[in-house]
Amino acid sequence: MKLYYAPGACSLAPHIALLEAGLPFSTERVDLRAQPHTTESGTDYKSVNPKGYVPTLVLDNGEVLTEAAVVLQYIADRAPEKRLAPDRNTNDRYRVQEWLNFISTELHKGFAPFWKPDVPQEQKDAAWERLSQRLEWLEQQFNGKDYLMGQFGIADCYLFTILRWTDVFKLSLDSWPALKAYRSRVAARPSVQQALKDEQIA
Numbered sequence: 001m002k003l004y005y006a007p008g009a010c011s012l013a014p015h016i017a018l019l020e021a022g023l024p025f026s027t028e029r030v031d032l033r034a035q036p037h038t039t040e041s042g043t044d045y046k047s048v049n050p051k052g053y054v055p056t057l058v059l060d061n062g063e064v065l066t067e068a069a070v071v072l073q074y075i076a077d078r079a080p081e082k083r084l085a086p087d088r089n090t091n092d093r094y095r096v097q098e099w100l101n102f103i104s105t106e107l108h109k110g111f112a113p114f115w116k117p118d119v120p121q122e123q124k125d126a127a128w129e130r131l132s133q134r135l136e137w138l139e140q141q142f143n144g145k146d147y148l149m150g151q152f153g154i155a156d157c158y159l160f161t162i163l164r165w166t167d168v169f170k171l172s173l174d175s176w177p178a179l180k181a182y183r184s185r186v187a188a189r190p191s192v193q194q195a196l197k198d199e200q201i202a
């Protein structure tokens with residue numbers, strides 16, 4: 001398998017998941033600042049993934065899989081013994097999908113204005129206000145548990161990646177001590193340390 005990623009972007013989540021799964025994979029960096037986006041080997045990224053965004057996972061049979069929430073589940077299902085996601089056809093599988101969808105639509109996409117340098121500060125403030133409401137709710141979900149599904153899994157790979165952006169954009173998590181502790185807990189995992197090192201953002 002080959003993961004196309006941009007340093008620190010949402011593609012960090014499948015990068016961590018691949019390391020947790022212990023599966024063989026290679027990576028290729030994508031420069032999202034370049035127009036058109038190009039890969040480190042000089043390929044026009046749209047020739048790999050016509051959607052033009054990361055992550056992309058190229059499977060061993062050459063198929064191209066996109067969308068972080070789906071790529072993460074694909075990885076988890078390749079290493080069932082690592083229990084990164086509940087078995088398919090269990091109710092808990094829907095619970096992890098519920099988390100992945102929440103992270104994708106309510107958190108990940110909520111950060112969009114922060115990635116665009118030309119967005120006015122008022123729009124960023126409004127986005128942070130909306131995100132804060134979600135984080136307020138999320139804080140309560142860690143009552144009595146260390147990880148979203150009880151044990152570490154793909155939803156944590158994704159949530160950590162998104163929470164890390166608060167550091168990147170200098171947004172404080174001080175109001176949410178459980179989230180702050182969670183972020184540190186996940187950051188300490190060897191897979192996370194390795195992924196950050198590989199992406200040169202450690």
Ligand SMILES: N[C@@H](CCC(=O)N[C@@H](CS)C(=O)NCC(=O)O)C(=O)O
Pocket residue numbers: 009010011032052053054055066067068069104
């Ligand atoms: N729907 C996609 C969105 C992925 C996405 O937002 N990727 C961002 C980085 S976090 C990106 O590549 N943006 C560059 C662009 O859209 O040109 C998913 O969930 O995987």
